[in-house]
Structure formats: structure tokens, C-alpha cells
Amino acid sequence: AQKVTQAQTEISVVEKEDVTLDCVYETRDTTYYLFWYKQPPSGELVFLIRRNSFDEQNEISGRYSWNFQKSTSSFNFTITASQVVDSAVYFCALSGLVYGNKLVFGAGTILRVKS
Amino acid sequence: EPEVTQTPSHQVTQMGQEVILRCVPISNHLYFYWYRQILGQKVEFLVSFYNNEISEKSEIFDDQFSVERPDGSNFTLKIRSTKLEDSAMYFCASSEGQGRGGYTFGSGTRLTVV
Numbered sequence: 663a664q665k666v667t668q669a670q671t672e673i674s675v676v677e678k679e680d681v682t683l684d685c686v687y688e689t690r691d692t693t694y695y696l697f698w699y700k701q702p703p704s705g706e707l708v709f710l711i712r713r714n715s716f717d718e719q720n721e722i723s724g725r726y727s728w729n730f731q732k733s734t735s736s737f738n739f740t741i742t743a744s745q746v747v748d749s750a751v752y753f754c755a756l757s758g759l760v761y762g763n764k765l766v767f768g769a770g771t772i773l774r775v776k777s
Numbered sequence: 778e779p780e781v782t783q784t785p786s787h788q789v790t791q792m793g794q795e796v797i798l799r800c801v802p803i804s805n806h807l808y809f810y811w812y813r814q815i816l817g818q819k820v821e822f823l824v825s826f827y828n829n830e831i832s833e834k835s836e837i838f839d840d841q842f843s844v845e846r847p848d849g850s851n852f853t854l855k856i857r858s859t860k861l862e863d864s865a866m867y868f869c870a871s872s873e874g875q876g877r878g879g880y881t882f883g884s885g886t887r888l889t890v891v
Contacts, residue, residue, distance in 0.1 A: 706884040764833060765880055767820040
């Protein structure tokens with residue numbers, strides 16, 4: 663089976679602080695994909711990143727960075743110098759080839775950035 | 778950039794009524810999905826559809842739900858007899874292949890059953 667755990671229900675930070683959102687996954691697939699989505703108050707799901715299980719290189723995109731560690735089954739997301747506009751719910755998700763190609767989502771982390 | 782279009786954005790319906798939620802996936806995508814998000818909760822998989830048939834469905838997707846691709850562009854979710862607990866945001870998504878191309882989500886339909 664596949665499972666995604668986001669242990670942090672809610673995080674509050676002050677603007678310009680760095681914040682890391684944790685994601686731990688379980689899967690028996692050897693080939694799988696990991697995702698992060700942002701859900702702003704307007705409700706849509708905004709795609710942020712996709713990684714496949716063979717690519718453990720960390721990625722940076724502007725203020726966003728992702729740390730994929732297969733050894734600990736984690737795919738953490740860091741926002742550097744957070745801004746109020748980063749306030750949203752962030753979901754980590756997993757899909758695999760063998761156990762169905764559906765996306766399995768974590769419970770989400772509510773990020774509140776205060777000015 | 779290609780996008781998945783969902784209509785309507787909001788729907789209010791009376792308990793027991795049938796509703797049809799509509800989606801236009803990205804044209805060259807082969808896999809289609811419906812997900813549900815009850816307010817304040819996680820996004821849950823309902824059903825996936827490939828080659829004109831259901832490829833996988835969750836426990837939530839019981840006999841009151843059905844999906845259809847009535848023509849070459851639309852992908853619909855029908856709820857036959859709505860219940861209060863069907864109130865949720867329903868997201869349609871499509872993907873090129875099995876995850877490798879990523880999943881593109883529509884902006885959702887907020888269904889309220891009264």
C-alpha cells in the first residue's frame with residue numbers, strides 16, 4: 663500500500679523566516695513519483711514539483727527547495743524567506759506504477775505566514 | 778499552458794437529487810481522475826479512467842457514483858442521489874501517462890448538498 667504522512671498539521675512563522683514542511687512516504691513500488699501541491703485559500707491545487715524515485719538530486723526553484731532522501735523515505739520542502747503570499751495548505755503526494763497510478767495525498771500542512 | 782477545465786465552479790443541490798460534474802481534460806492526456814476534498818480534510822482519490830473504462834476506484838466510489846466520457850473531450854462524474862456528506866470540493870485531473878508526466882488538476886467544483 664501507499665501512504666504519505668505530513669506530521670505537521672499547522673505551522674506559523676513570521677515573514678522572512680525559513681520554514682520546512684516535512685513529508686514521509688511509504689510504498690512498495692520501486693518506481694514512484696513524489697509531488698508537492700499548494701492549495702491557497704481560493705481552493706485550487708497548484709502543482710509545485712514532481713520527482714521520480716531515481717532522481718535524488720535536491721532541487722531549488724527561487725525561494726523553494728526540496729530535499730529527497732530515499733534512505734529515510736522523506737521528501738521535505740523548504741521555503742526560504744517566507745512571505746505572506748506563501749500562506750496556504752501544502753500537500754505532499756505519491757504515485758507509483760505497480761500499486762495504481764493514482765495520487766495518494768498526505769493530510770496537508772497549513773502554513774500561516776504573518777507580517 | 779494547457780489546463781483542465783471544470784464546470785460548474787459551484788453547485789448547490791437538494792439531498793436526493795442527481796448532479797453531474799463536468800471536466801474537460803487536457804487533449805493529449807490519456808488518464809483521467811476524480812478526487813474529492815471534504816472541507817478542511819485531505820484530497821481523496823475517487824476513480825481513475827483509462828481507455829474508456831474505470832481502471833481503479835476507491836471505497837468511496839460506491840454505486841451512487843459513475844463516470845463517463847461521453848465524447849472525445851468531456852469527462853463527467855455523476856452522483857445519482859446526493860447525500861449531505863457528498864458536500865465537498867471535487868477535483869478532476871488528467872495525466873499523460875502513469876504519473877510520469879505529472880497530474881494537472883482543474884480548479885474544482887464546490888458541491889453543496891442541502
